[in-house]
Amino acid sequence: MKLEVFEDQRRVTLDGEDVVLGARAFDVLAYLHANADRVVSKAELLDHVWQGMVVEEGNLSVQITGLRKALGREAIKTVPGVGYRLTMGAAPVVVEGPAVPAIPSLAVLPFANLTGSADKEYLVDGIVTEITSALGRVGSFFVTSSTSTFTYKGRAVDLAEVGRELGVRYVLEGSIQAAGDRIRIFTQLVEAETGRMIWQDRFDGEMGDIFDLQDRVAESVAGALEPKLIWAEAVRATGKPTASLSAYELCLRAAPMVWKLNASHNLIDGLDLLHRALELDPDYLQAKALVCYAHTAAFATRFWTFEKAQAALPQARQVLDSGTNDPLALCYAGHYIAYIGRAYEEGLAALQRAEVLNPNSGTVAMLLGWVHVYMNQDDAAIASLERAKRLSPLHPHIAVINCGIANALMQKGDLEAAVLLYEQARAEYPEFASNQIGLIGAYWALGRRKEAQEMADWLRRRVPDMSVSTFRSTRPQHSAAYHALICDALTGCGFPD
Missing domain, CATH: 3.40.50.10610 (ABC-type transport auxiliary lipoprotein component)
Incomplete structure (x- = not known):
């Protein structure tokens, strides 16, 4: 784009079109334009444009902002700690500043x-x-x-x-x-x-x-x-080209695929990205932790069998044995080792440590609540899961949070309240099989047999070889009442023993 400044006419054109500027903005631009071969300090601009006046630096910032709106964001570059340089129509300038950290x-x-x-x-x-x-x-x-x-x-x-x-x-x-x-x-x-x-x-x-x-x-x-x-x-x-992605960016791309898993191909693609990240950095704990969460989601949605989902146990062990202070890595690996590895106390300890490290994480509170569900600590589970909703009401896993509360309510015997939350969670995340399994049990116990059969039909399509014994051997819940309720419903809906 061609910028022209006619000081004698106090006129500015951009590609031949007039640009309307205020008097101060014009003076700032004219001075930058006349000194386009160098960086102009803020003090120099203030002295030139506001001659003899005592003004704050904010006045200059306002004019620079206005010029960028009129000419384009990149027309004037900031050189931190020094001043500004007009780059439109001038030689490129490298703006030095603090490097943006690798993490957000x-x-x-x-x-x-x-x-x-x-x-x-x-x-x-x-x-x-x-x-x-x-x-x-x-x-x-x-x-x-x-x-x-x-x-x-x-x-x-x-x-x-x-x-x-x-x-x-x-x-x-x-x-x-x-x-x-x-x-x-x-x-x-x-x-x-x-x-x-x-x-x-x-x-x-x-x-x-x-x-x-x-x-x-x-x-x-x-x-x-x-x-x-x-x-x-x-x-x-x-949006970046794959060839230039770091291990960290590969994890970022994988995270949404494995967090809210709604298709099996997302699981495969997400794990492929994580494996590529680990090829770049075999010791990358965050990638290992996400691998654990991918395997958690793969079984929770019943895209994989329980046996196949156990494949990430070595990665979980490496994360937990590393002594990391990364709360997300601890909570992903800790939840997985409780859910799939059945190491409940160890998983609980990892999540409690993650909560100390970051008491404001909705994700940590969510997964801690689920481990309390598994251990039949229902009041603690509800408190933690409700806190997760309060911390992060728009959490991408809000359905998993609601499902956990429903599970705890079912274990406490409040089936009507559990159904309402299970139904809400199913509408939010229809691929999360824990919702359908919970609804089979609750509907059956409440005498809503047709609705229980509809949920059972969904489960048969997802897990053709599902049986009562499969449920018994793969569910992490300690609650005898929950087990009895679900097993009774599965039998009533025609699943083999």
Whole structure:
């Protein structure tokens, strides 16, 4: 694109078309254009454009943002710690800045104080600090310290510039409003480079409970962001050419395929990506942990037999014996070794350790809840699974969470409540066979025989050689009542012993 600046006419054209700019924006552009062969410092621009005036750096940032909107995001490059350079029509410039970490990276910007009171600045800053601290405990992504992010306080910022200056891929921003004793907090997660919004939420509370509200917001944001960031990273990695993908990016591409497994070919493709990652790095624990979860999903959906799903036991053992502090790796391997390996106490210990390492992970809370289900610890299971829903109400595995609560309710004898959750979970994730198996038992016990037979027909199509003895030998639940209820229903629906 051809940029022309006619200083005598105070006119700018882009490919022959006039570009409408304000007076200050024109002065900034004209000076950058006249010095396009070098980087112009912020101080130099302030001195030239606002001669004799005392202005804040934020005024310059506003003009740069406006110029980028008018000319294109890449027309002006930021050189962190120095200034700006006009690159449109000039020789390419290499912009040095902090390297973006290999794992998903995030900066929490100071929230806007919309309470109408400068006295509440402490409150706004305190909430941001709490959120940053909570997110910093999540091992699956990197969080920039508040010392760095608070340098942006009170400034109009360009998110792409923030991303480059801080070396992060995502930005969490927000605002706080107050009316009487009520306070409302808005948050949104944005991809820095593109400005694409990934997630948003709001939180309401009372000023008198401000410390509890701070904790709740921090916990909820951390819990919601973990799956959202991982999903966003997976989408980002998918667009890259396969030949250039690292082992980490291969795992990112595999994760959605094995997390919510809805077709057997996704399982095969996901495992292929994970095996390729392990060829690049045989010691990559995250890849081994995802292999474990793939085998968990393969049996949970009944795409594979129980015997075939046992193939990842060596990888689970390697993860758990490694001494890793990665909470996701611990929870994937720990759940698998309890579900498939029947090492319940060891799996529980791994998940409890993962919860200590990251108390704000909906995924950890979900899988911990399921191990409590297996061990017939129903109240603990429900508490953990309900916490997973509270931490991450839009979790991609919300159906697995609901199914776990239904299973615990069935074991407690509340069949009507269990049916409602099983049905909801089945609508959310129809391939998750635990829903159909639970409904066979609950429907049969409640006298809803036709509906039980419909679920039984689905199970026969998925597992043609299904029998009562197969269920007995492969289900991880300790509950005698659950076993008796399901076995009675399978027999009544015509499954062989």
